[in-house]
Amino acid sequence: MNNEELFKKIISHAKEYGFIFPSSEIYDGLSAVYDYGQNGVELKKNIREYWWKAMVQYHENIVGIDAAIFMHPTTWKASGHVDAFSDPLIDNKDSKKRYRADVLLEDHIAKIEDKITKEVEKAAKRFGETFDAKMFCETNPRVVENQHKIDDIRSRMNEYLTKEDFVAVKALIEELGIVCPVSGSRNWTDVRQFNLMFSTQMGSMAEGADTIYLRPETAQGIFVNFLNVMKSSRLKLPFGIAQTGKAFRNEIVARQFIFRMREFEQMEMQFFVKPGDEMTWFNYWKAERIKWHESLGTSPAKYRFHDHEKLAHYANAATDIEFEFPFGFKELEGIHSRTDFDLTAHSKFSGKKLQFFDTETNESYVPYVVETSIGLDRMFLAIFSSAFNEETLEDGSIRTVLNIPPVLSPYKVAILPLVKKDGMPEKAREIMDELKLDFTCQYDEKDAIGRRYRRQDAIGTPYCVTVDHQTLEDNTVTIRDRDTMEQDRVAIADLNQIIAKRLKLNQYKPTKM
RNA sequence: GCGGAAGUAGCUCAUUUGGUAGAGCGACAGCCUUCCAAGCUGUAGGUAGCGGGUUCGAGACCCGUCUUCCGCUCCA
Numbered sequence: 001m002n003n004e005e006l007f008k009k010i011i012s013h014a015k016e017y018g019f020i021f022p023s024s025e026i027y028d029g030l031s032a033v034y035d036y037g038q039n040g041v042e043l044k045k046n047i048r049e050y051w052w053k054a055m056v057q058y059h060e061n062i063v064g065i066d067a068a069i070f071m072h073p074t075t076w077k078a079s080g081h082v083d084a085f086s087d088p089l090i091d092n093k094d095s096k097k098r099y100r101a102d103v104l105l106e107d108h109i110a111k112i113e114d115k116i117t118k119e120v121e122k123a124a125k126r127f128g129e130t131f132d133a134k135m136f137c138e139t140n141p142r143v144v145e146n147q148h149k150i151d152d153i154r155s156r157m158n159e160y161l162t163k164e165d166f167v168a169v170k171a172l173i174e175e176l177g178i179v180c181p182v183s184g185s186r187n188w189t190d191v192r193q194f195n196l197m198f199s200t201q202m203g204s205m206a207e208g209a210d211t212i213y214l215r216p217e218t219a220q221g222i223f224v225n226f227l228n229v230m231k232s233s234r235l236k237l238p239f240g241i242a243q244t245g246k247a248f249r250n251e252i253v254a255r256q257f258i259f260r261m262r263e264f265e266q267m268e269m270q271f272f273v274k275p276g277d278e279m280t281w282f283n284y285w286k287a288e289r290i291k292w293h294e295s296l297g298t299s300p301a302k303y304r305f306h307d308h309e310k311l312a313h314y315a316n317a318a319t320d321i322e323f324e325f326p327f328g329f330k331e332l333e334g335i336h337s338r339t340d341f342d343l344t345a346h347s348k349f350s351g352k353k354l355q356f357f358d359t360e361t362n363e364s365y366v367p368y369v370v371e372t373s374i375g376l377d378r379m380f381l382a383i384f385s386s387a388f389n390e391e392t393l394e395d396g397s398i399r400t401v402l403n404i405p406p407v408l409s410p411y412k413v414a415i416l417p418l419v420k421k422d423g424m425p426e427k428a429r430e431i432m433d434e435l436k437l438d439f440t441c442q443y444d445e446k447d448a449i450g451r452r453y454r455r456q457d458a459i460g461t462p463y464c465v466t467v468d469h470q471t472l473e474d475n476t477v478t479i480r481d482r483d484t485m486e487q488d489r490v491a492i493a494d495l496n497q498i499i500a501k502r503l504k505l506n507q508y509k510p511t512k513m
Numbered sequence: 514g515c516g517g518a519a520g521u522a523g524c525u526c527a528u529u530u531g532g533u534a535g536a537g538c539g540a541c542a543g544c545c546u547u548c549c550a551a552g553c554u555g556u557a558g559g560u561a562g563c564g565g566g567u568u569c570g571a572g573a574c575c576c577g578u579c580u581u582c583c584g585c586u587c588c589a
Contacts, residue, residue, distance in 0.1 A: 012525095030580090256582090
């Protein structure tokens with residue numbers, strides 16, 4: 001089976017067993033938007049909790065917040081998102097090059113301006129010292145005409161861009177006969193507003209309402225709360241602020257199932273450090289995060305670092321943790337040394353002093369930031385796709401099983417009466433009522449026992465507790481392990497403790513800072 | 514955005530050149546069953562992705578559109 005087939009199987013398994021459904025499927029779905037089903041929501045929640053514990057609960061100097069998705073519009077000016085992610089773009093179909101439509105028009109204007117300049121220079125030479133450039137420009141018919149052209153183009157361009165009338169922008173480009181500098185052709189696509197950020201209006205009146213963006217990353221919610229948290233928590237550098245939550249990006253091409261979605265969930269931690277210490281912490285978190293991934297038991301060969309050579313405007317070091325998805329190694333998590341870029345920018349735009357006062361040196365300074373940022377949906381896909389297995393058993397039959405790390409499994413225990421008589425269902429219900437207080441449990445009495453085991457395998461339940469005839473005599477049950485299919489006989493009274501102990505096995509423990 | 518492939522029941526797929534839409538599995542109800550999906554009986558579930566065209570008649574042919582997957586591109 002090749003990877004493409006495997007990926008298709010994984011996607012249909014996700015749907016068939018209630019992990020992930022296409023959004024609004026009864027209306028044909030919505031491109032690159034997905035809903036988590038009854039089992040998916042549990043797995044996703046467990047991943048989030050596993051991360052949260054590793055970050056917040058296990059580190060005394062890391063706290064969490066939950067910032068709103070809506071933020072003050074100036075946030076995105078300070079962060080650089082407004083400038084970086086909002087342009088009218090047009091592609092040349094022949095050269096496949098993409099241009100900003102306004103830049104193409106400005107270049108065209110510049111060419112006309114060149115013509116005027118040359119005209120003026122020529123005249124200046126001719127008339128010598130008596131030459132009055134201003135008078136010349138106002139009276140020379142060719143210059144006047146070109147100047148009119150420029151004014152016309154510029155005013156129309158500004159009008160169309162303000163109105164976001166991109167059809168008119170394209171028409172203008174075609175009317176002016178602008179060609180692609182690379183291919184020299186006029187074979188243009190439509191002008192499209194490339195705006196990575198989703199926008200909406202705050203205030204129900206259309207007039208006077210402010211444009212509000214849905215956050216394209218959760219990190220800014222942490223930066224704008226830096227002062228609040230520092231002042232209310234008594235934390236000293238180095239310390240971290242963690243957050244999980246939805247972010248939104250209007251990707252041009254959103255693909256590969258839940259790998260690249262327009263609405264997605266991030267798990268981010270911004271670690272504030274003393275300037276100069278950032279590389280030490282960058283390396284600490286690099287090692288720590290890979291350790292976290294490996295604690296989940298997926299083969300280390302599926303992970304690798306990818307150091308950035310070209311750095312973003314805010315970073316002085318950056319690496320990705322890449323995971324081998326069915327469609328190849330792709331970014332799963334980013335670890336970035338963001339310097340003081342964000343706090344300095346917010347300081348400038350807000351006028352607030354976003355600094356830490358170091359009582360050891362009696363100095364105030366803007367902390368540097370080391371960020372770990374992981375896509376929750378991507379982590380879900382990483383876990384789900386590597387857990388999906390079709391095993392060939394000794395008798396040649398095939399078992400479809402999700403080898404999800406037990407700590408992350410949607411259901412921890414299934415309680416199954418061997419047969420639906422002799423009081424076994426009642427006994428099983430009794431056990432279930434106890435266990436469900438601590439673990440997510442499923443009860444199933446329908447069909448043959450073997451089939452019920454396979455049903456649990458398919459959703460990744462690590463333990464099946466079976467009530468049989470012996471149970472009725474001595475209050476013991478069998479507990480079946482999903483991965484080995486082996487069974488142990490244990491006392492009902494010990495079940496809770498045994499399961500709890502097994503779930504804790506190999507769990508992540510942080511390295512001392 | 515460009516190119517390729519696909520879309521019939523929850524799933525996998527039939528429906529010979531156009532002639533009133535079917536099976537297996539699954540689900541549900543019941544029977545039978547002492548341990549790894551294969552026993553028996555019954556029930557439910559589809560205006561064939563959607564829209565239009567050709568035709569006496571379209572799941573099938575044509576056009577459009579939507580969605581998904583793959584490659585390129587883009588993004589990070």
